[in-house]
Amino acid sequence: MPKVLRSTAMRLALVFAGLFMIATLLLGGLLWWNTAGYLDRETDAVIAADTRAIGDRLRDFGLAGAVQTMSERIAADSDGRAIYLLTDPRLRPLGGNVDAWPLKVGAGAGWYEIELVHRDRLHVSRLLHVVLPGNFQLLVGRDVQDRVEIRNLFLRGLAWAGAAALAFAFFGAWLIRRAVEHRIEGINRTATAIVQGDLARRVPLRDADDEFDQLVATINRMLDQMQHLIEGVRNVSNAIAHDLRTPLAETRARLETLLRQPTGTEASLDGIAAAIADIDRLIGVFNALLRLAELDSGLRRAGFARVDLSALVEDAAELYAPAAEAKGITLTCETEAGLGVDGDRYLLAQAVGNLLDNAVKYTPAGGSIRLSADRQSDGHLTLAVADSGPGIPDAERGRVTERFYRGDTSRHAEGVGLGLSLVEAVARLHGGSLRLDGNNPGLKAVLALPGPA
Amino acid sequence: MKILLVEDNPQVSQFVRKGLAESGHAVDHADNGRDGLFLATTESYDAIILDRMLPGGVDGLGIIEALRRTGNTTPILILSALADVDERIRGLKAGGDDYLTKPFAFGELEARLMALFRRGQTTGGETMLKVGDLSLDILSRKATRAGKPIVLKPREYKLLEYLMRHAGQVVTRTMLLENVWDYHFDPQTNVIDVHISNLRQKIDADFERPLLHTVRGAGYRLSENA
Numbered sequence: 001m002p003k004v005l006r007s008t009a010m011r012l013a014l015v016f017a018g019l020f021m022i023a024t025l026l027l028g029g030l031l032w033w034n035t036a037g038y039l040d041r042e043t044d045a046v047i048a049a050d051t052r053a054i055g056d057r058l059r060d061f062g063l064a065g066a067v068q069t070m071s072e073r074i075a076a077d078s079d080g081r082a083i084y085l086l087t088d089p090r091l092r093p094l095g096g097n098v099d100a101w102p103l104k105v106g107a108g109a110g111w112y113e114i115e116l117v118h119r120d121r122l123h124v125s126r127l128l129h130v131v132l133p134g135n136f137q138l139l140v141g142r143d144v145q146d147r148v149e150i151r152n153l154f155l156r157g158l159a160w161a162g163a164a165a166l167a168f169a170f171f172g173a174w175l176i177r178r179a180v181e182h183r184i185e186g187i188n189r190t191a192t193a194i195v196q197g198d199l200a201r202r203v204p205l206r207d208a209d210d211e212f213d214q215l216v217a218t219i220n221r222m223l224d225q226m227q228h229l230i231e232g233v234r235n236v237s238n239a240i241a242h243d244l245r246t247p248l249a250e251t252r253a254r255l256e257t258l259l260r261q262p263t264g265t266e267a268s269l270d271g272i273a274a275a276i277a278d279i280d281r282l283i284g285v286f287n288a289l290l291r292l293a294e295l296d297s298g299l300r301r302a303g304f305a306r307v308d309l310s311a312l313v314e315d316a317a318e319l320y321a322p323a324a325e326a327k328g329i330t331l332t333c334e335t336e337a338g339l340g341v342d343g344d345r346y347l348l349a350q351a352v353g354n355l356l357d358n359a360v361k362y363t364p365a366g367g368s369i370r371l372s373a374d375r376q377s378d379g380h381l382t383l384a385v386a387d388s389g390p391g392i393p394d395a396e397r398g399r400v401t402e403r404f405y406r407g408d409t410s411r412h413a414e415g416v417g418l419g420l421s422l423v424e425a426v427a428r429l430h431g432g433s434l435r436l437d438g439n440n441p442g443l444k445a446v447l448a449l450p451g452p453a
Numbered sequence: 454m455k456i457l458l459v460e461d462n463p464q465v466s467q468f469v470r471k472g473l474a475e476s477g478h479a480v481d482h483a484d485n486g487r488d489g490l491f492l493a494t495t496e497s498y499d500a501i502i503l504d505r506m507l508p509g510g511v512d513g514l515g516i517i518e519a520l521r522r523t524g525n526t527t528p529i530l531i532l533s534a535l536a537d538v539d540e541r542i543r544g545l546k547a548g549g550d551d552y553l554t555k556p557f558a559f560g561e562l563e564a565r566l567m568a569l570f571r572r573g574q575t576t577g578g579e580t581m582l583k584v585g586d587l588s589l590d591i592l593s594r595k596a597t598r599a600g601k602p603i604v605l606k607p608r609e610y611k612l613l614e615y616l617m618r619h620a621g622q623v624v625t626r627t628m629l630l631e632n633v634w635d636y637h638f639d640p641q642t643n644v645i646d647v648h649i650s651n652l653r654q655k656i657d658a659d660f661e662r663p664l665l666h667t668v669r670g671a672g673y674r675l676s677e678n679a
Contacts, residue, residue, distance in 0.1 A: 250464070272670065319634055320640075350636075350638040361641065
């Protein structure tokens with residue numbers, strides 16, 4: 001199917017145009033049948049009756065009777081439209097009001113509509129040619145010049161009407177297409193915004209209370225329900241995170257008190273310190289969850305300012321380089337100078353930090369991590385962390401940004417699977433995106449950010 | 454130290470009072486903003502711990518602004534459930550000296566309090582910091598231990614300066630991240646530990662007596678005494 005016909009709106013519009021044209025043609029045909037067609041049928045009926053009457057006369061009263069009937073009828077025809085001609089088998093006139101057999105009427109019997117000189121006027125005439133017993137040739141007709149003119153007028157009118165109908169049909173089709181596309185566009189835009197994380201978006205209603213509004217209302221109800229469910233889940237996790245932080249902090253305080261008591265053995269003190277570290281990790285998870293909730297709400301956008309991305313990336317490299325080095329990993333940083341971005345410095349730093357955390361965690365000794373930031377030709381900024389670790393299998397790449405998702409390769413490593421979710425949420429907050437590519441071997445995480453406004 | 458705690462949450466205030474009392478500090482407590490402001494203006498404290506959101510018509514920021522307007526320079530540590538960086542900046546702009554997000558570890562609170570108190574004591578004008586035989590010249594940015602020069606990278610210098618300015622106190626990893634790197638999140642990797650161990654390599658490795666100590670479950674301390 002051609003591309004233009006793949007549009008439902010276009011197909012609807014074409015069907016509309018087609019039906020409109022068919023309706024117009026039917027109406028025209030009906031009008032024709034009832035007016036001009038009616039007159040033609042009347043004329044034909046009169047001519048046929050005349051022909052029959054003269055034929056009967058010829059049979060009953062002979063040639064003289066037939067000629068007399070014709071003369072009577074010619075005399076009675078006040079507006080001079082009647083045409084009669086009776087000839088012998090060799091077409092020599094025997095009676096009637098036409099001087100000679102018209103050349104355009106052939107030997108065969110039947111209906112003709114020809115231009116005929118009659119009473120010194122060249123007029124269109126409707127003629128019926130019959131062959132009577134004895135091979136007499138009878139021509140009966142009517143001058144239909146007026147009717148032809150009316151008919152032409154009618155046809156011209158019909159043609160104009162048809163052209164206008166065609167124009168209206170296409171205009172209507174265009175209107176339909178535009179209306180349908182306009183309404184669908186609203187739904188489309190909303191769905192796109194929701195996919196990008198703006199759960200509060202709704203399809204605008206038009207207050208027309210038509211099928212589209214009913215559909216839109218249903219979609220919006222569905223979105224309400226969806227948002228309600230998603231927020232319910234989030235609220236539960238936020239409430240858990242929030243409510244558990246306090247008892248955790250208290251537990252931590254108790255352990256800290258124990259740690260400061262001089263009575264403990266070295267082993268028990270180590271155990272207490274390890275327990276405190278575990279609690280710190282838990283608090284970290286809850287803080288990450290709450291941070292994600294904050295990012296999802298989009299409220300942080302209010303604090304955006306111009307951030308020197310180059311400096312931020314170099315600082316991050318400087319912070320992580322010793323940790324990488326201690327693990328036998330080379331960390332290199334290549335940044336284009338003077339890259340600016342409108343955003344939240346602390347969140348961007350955290351995003352880079354999370355990516356570097358992962359890279360350091362998964363890259364084996366002897367491997368390398370390459371951190372870079374560049375301006376793309378289309379004005380976008382990209383910040384990439386490429387490592388030589390095990391990478392992420394293609395099948396898992398779409399899922400690793402899901403909260404608490406842990407791939408097979410990371411199942412045994414420390415962490416809970418919120419790092420990439422956070423990076424992605426930070427990217428989204430900044431109107432950018434997080435892309436995970438293969439690095440042959442390893443993983444290349446690319447944070448794309450819009451250039452400064 | 455004499456400390457004023459202005460906090461309306463009974464659990465938090467009990468936990469803080471108990472911890473501070475155990476560490477040998479005297480604590481006054483107000484559970485609303487009005488009483489807190491009254492105590493802060495009528496009594497003299499070494500430090501004030503102030504909740505950001507308070508009942509009683511005067512909130513944390515209001516108290517800070519009122520105190521600073523009257524020329525009161527007591528160090529103030531703000532406590533808040535709001536982890537927002539904007540909130541933090543607002544609190545510090547109003548005249549707060551440090552900002553701690555709930556829930557916090559008591560060790561973190563104590564370390565920060567001590568740091569604030571210490572900052573209140575020093576004039577900030579000294580050009581030479583000394584811990585034992587380790588010294589740091591602020592003007593020439595040169596470190597020496599027992600007369601031997603120590604070559605530091607810029608960030609190592611900043612780290613050492615912070616540790617030396619808080620000599621004898623526990624500094625947490627979070628404090629180091631915030632003050633030396635201006636980072637406000639906790640990395641998963643032990644990045645700070647590696648920086649510390651690199652620094653330790655430079656200042657302690659060649660000497661019999663270590664100065665940079667790890668404080669179990671809390672952080673680090675730079676001090677002559679173990």
